[in-house]
Amino acid sequence: MSDQLLPHPLAALRAELGLSGEQYLDRLDNVHCALGYGRMAKSRQKVSRWENGVNSPEMPARYAMARLHGIPREAVTELGWPDFLLLAFPDDRPVLDSPWTLAGTVAAVAAAARGGSMQDRRGFLIASGATLTSLSTSWSLALAEPAEASPVTPDEVVPANTRLTPALLDTLEQRLDDLRRLDDVLGGARLRKTAIAEYDLLDGLAKRTGQHGPLEHRLLSLLAESARMCGWLQFDSGRHARAQRYYITALRASASAGDRQVGANTLAFMAIQVYSEGNPQDAVSLVRTAQDAIARRTTPRVKSMLHARAARALSKTGDRAACWRELDAARTEYARGPHDDDPAWSYWLNPGVMRSVNLFQRESVSRRP
Structure with missing residues (x-):
């Protein structure tokens, strides 16, 4: 099967x-006729x-598509084109709708990890x-x-050779940090x-814990x-549906x-995808939402990152004044220096990145009408 992205x-x-497009239209035409639209x-x-x-497509054609793909008719008008078609992908529902x-x-x-090659190739957003x-x-x-807290039943107990320990979690955390830095290069x-x-x-480790505790919470954070x-x-490979499934998870x-910090960072990365491919x-x-959630619960470096991300998003909306305020705030927070509690994933916010933020601000000012 071709690995071409499906946009x-x-x-x-x-x-x-x-x-093919012509074959699909023939099948849609049969449903269109069966619904009484000719x-x-x-x-x-x-x-x-x-x-x-x-x-x-005109409304009759949309209703025919809904019938063809098993989508409720009311979704056609409630969700609009083409969002109602997203209901035809049932593997997305646990990610979107689970409690x-x-x-x-x-x-x-x-x-999040389920799906064949077709799922991997979807180059469109599943949530907006x-x-x-x-x-x-x-x-x-x-x-x-x-x-x-919930009790652990016998069939949920993690075997002794994989029981959670601080040392095991330290190793898993280091592996994630290595992967982050490999991404910078590869x-x-x-x-x-x-x-x-x-x-x-x-x-495999998290789904077998069945309880809440400090080690389990740390594992869930990882x-x-x-x-x-x-x-x-x-996202970096253009597989936007799969990217959103992982982000929401x-x-x-x-x-x-x-x-809160890992969640806020996730929202910031989701924002990159959304301002690049959506609204x-x-x-x-x-x-x-990320800023509100961690306003008094994080370090200046994380605040700086969120201000910079907000500025980028605002620049896409055309709200220059708000964009400049966020850029100023990003510089102010970054100037407060590093902190012992800075999360490991915040390493990428460094002087080089801040120079690009300053350049972005200067360019924005030069374009000011």
């Missing part, structure tokens, strides 16, 4: 069915124009607008509610499989960071761990 939900659905006007480029955003509990995190973690807002709000609310295409293997290793890294590497794991205002909202 639109309809293209992914056609690939799943193994149909025969469709056909052209060789009709489906490709839908997928490329040149044209949008914000430890059990929900376990379900999402398992679902209200869905993204709901996810980030749920993350904030889950952090505000202390996790309840990039996402080379490291995707390695990152997923690390994620699977952490998943799993969240691992999912965040998988999301970044998938990272949010869930960080909430179960009570780790920049959604990206601003993600960063604002």
Whole structure:
């Protein structure tokens, strides 16, 4: 099968069915007629124009698509084009819809890595607008509610040779740090499989703990960071649906761990994807949620990172005044210097990055009308 990225939900659905554009249109036409709308006007480029955003299908054609792919009719009008087509990918639902509990995190973690080559090739977002807002709000609310301990049943007990210990977690943490630094050199295409293997290793440990405690929370934090890294590497390779699955799973794991910083960092990385491929205002909202959640619970370096990310998102919206305020705040926080509690993943915010922030600000000022 070709490894070509699928930039639109309809293209992914056609690939799943193994149909060309003309073959898909023939099948859609039969459903269109069966629904009482008559025969469709056909052209060789009709489906490709839908997928490329040149044209949008008329409502009868959308209803026919919903019937063809088993999507509720009301979703066509509630979600609009082409978002209603996202309901045809059932493997995304555990990631998007699971409850914000430890059990929900376990379900999402398992679902995030599922999917064949077609799933891996989806180059479009699976969540935007209200869905993204709901996810980030749920993350904030889950952090505000202390996790309840749950007993470990005999079949859930981790074998003695893999029991959680501080030394084991130190080793796993170091492996993630090594992977982060390899990404600086090798990039996402080379490291995707390695990152997923690390994620699977952490998943195998986390899903068998069945309880809340300091070591379990630390393991969930590592799993969240691992999912965040998988999301970044998938995004770096243009696999946007898979990237969001991992990012959302990272949010869930960080909430179960009570780790605001890892979750805030995940939201900041989600914002990069959203302002690059979606609505920049959604990206601003993600960063604002992160800033609100850790306003008094993090270091100046992390605050600086979030201000810089907010500035980038705001620059995409055209709100220059707000962008400049965030850039000034990023410089102010960074000038406060490093802190013993700086998370390991914040190493990339260094003088070189800050010079690029300053350059970005100077360029923005020079373009001021």
